[in-house]
Amino acid sequence: MSGSNTPVLCIGSVLWDVIGRSASHMRQGSDVPGRITRLPGGVAMNIAMTLARFGLTPMLLTAIGRDAEGDELVAACTELGMVTEHIYRSEDLPTDRYMAVEGANGLIAAIADAHSLEAAGDKILRPLTNASLGSEAIPYRGHVALDGNLTQSLLEKIAQSPAFAAADLRVAPASPGKAERLLPFLNHRRATLYLNLEEASLLCQTEFNTSREAAIGLMSRGALKVLVTDGGNPATEADADDLICQTPPEVLVTRVTGAGDTFMAAHIAAEATGTDRQTALTRALHAAATYVSGETPL
Template sequence: MPSPKEPTSKDQLLALVEANPFISQQELADQLGLSRSAVAGHLAQLTREGRILGRAYVLPQRQPIVCLGGTNLDRKLRGLGALQMGSSNPARQHESPGGVARNIAENLARLGLPVHLLTAVGRDAAGQALLAQLQSLGADCAGSLQAADAPTGSYTAVLDPQGDLLIALADMALTDRLDPAFLRQTAPQRAPARWVVADLNLPRETLDALRDEARLRDQRLMLVAVSEPKMARLGEDLRGVELLVLNRGELQALTGRKLGSESALRAAWRQLQHAGLKRLVMSDGARGLRFSEGDDFATMSPPALDPRSIREVTGAGDAMSAGIVAALHRDHEDLRAACALGLRLAALTLQSDATVSEALSPALLT
């Protein structure tokens, strides 16, 4: 009976790289008892074979999607009857993990994709629980900022009895600490990424640095809007941004245009194209979404839902963003198919009390 095949030096080297994609050639040589030139030769051959990618020795199936931005605790108060301003109203409360970047990361983790979240939380019970919950789903949070002198952010939403948002209050001050210095510290975590997804809770200087970084590297940068007031953080130069996801109000705030007609929407898209943006998705509530298709702005309707199945709207936009980047992670070019997956994930979230639906699974990608 033949003996099992002994692993070659190249196989052993690949195993070490898989365990630590940032290992140096000298460390590989020391652990394998090889010369550094021999290690360099093996790495060159593995790169030619497509079994690792580039200088970071990243395995192609392990390229993560890096999500950068806010994490907070979501508190949702849903009125039990018609709400009256200036008075106490009976309500039902639900708490769940939240934050745009964190929500997108959880959606991606539940889809079974490799995801790395870079965020800021406090060293309080809420912050530690939020990181632990995401890590339990397989997401990597290494490098995230944990502040001892500030609480974890919060988002409080007041919903009407139908689940529609009336007003929301967000304390996201901790996200301002994700500055260019934080980017420099977390460069190794972003280096292997195929896609970087950043929300507009980030400071203006951080967003500028991410755009510059995307232009220098072979990476795709997707920016996700969070509110109309924070559109000013984006600036006018959109070179380096592969995809921008926002809603109609945020697009109006960004372009300074009233978007009540098809011609106005097309003019807004052309304006952003001239600023350097490559692709655009605009969510449009019950009407579905609009997405750029060449010079045109195409429409896609949402899946039909029984109104009685809709729980509330919080997190649906983040699920849509996650579905879009999940599909583009597999196929860079098919934005139409990516939008279809995004709408499917959003529909599942609308039917859940949680900000991220527990019905998500890798089966949705097949």
């Protein structure tokens, strides 16, 4: 599929981000002035917001509570141009939240409370089996952005499910701590993996020093296609035919939460509209650099 209205299914966490940011360098126990914001977030949400900015149509599959925070979050998603009709709304699970503290020296600490998404399990996938978006007999065709906030068992189910047999799967861990959840997709025939250097090392149980090393290591373990980033150092995209390395633009870093999601979404958007590999990687790196510099909306 191509064109400005290309739909992309975004599966994973959609929640409220509570982020404290300070211009000061911070360490454990620091107490400094700064700003605290509450904005729609989560890996699937961050990807969806970037896809929408690039003119694509994000469709959300997630779990959101039927509480006041959930109603407010769904309304915000709709206002941002996302398709929300397939979201699983739970009567007894609260809307998830993510809390992070960032200083001038990067992310200091973060806690992701995605328990409702995990508790909802495969209920969020019903539109892909009940013919709303597809079924096991007639699987969904198109791009799927999948995040590692889902449970290990659900990710394993998705990797094997006939409902995803025709999809172009784009997969990313929600954090380094969840990188090993992506093991079912390491040698999957329809999955592209988006990882940073730390996540690639954890997934392969090997210490990589560069994105190039990591990409080669992932490919040697059976990956179909990988993109590995390393902050301001060169990023690498690799498949069975080629390996591409590019250095991101130098920018002043003002925020880090969501940078990887922005990179992934920008790359999906570029490829979904037929852009060549070199240009797609360039656009993704520039989008992420612009994001961390604070020059685009949150």
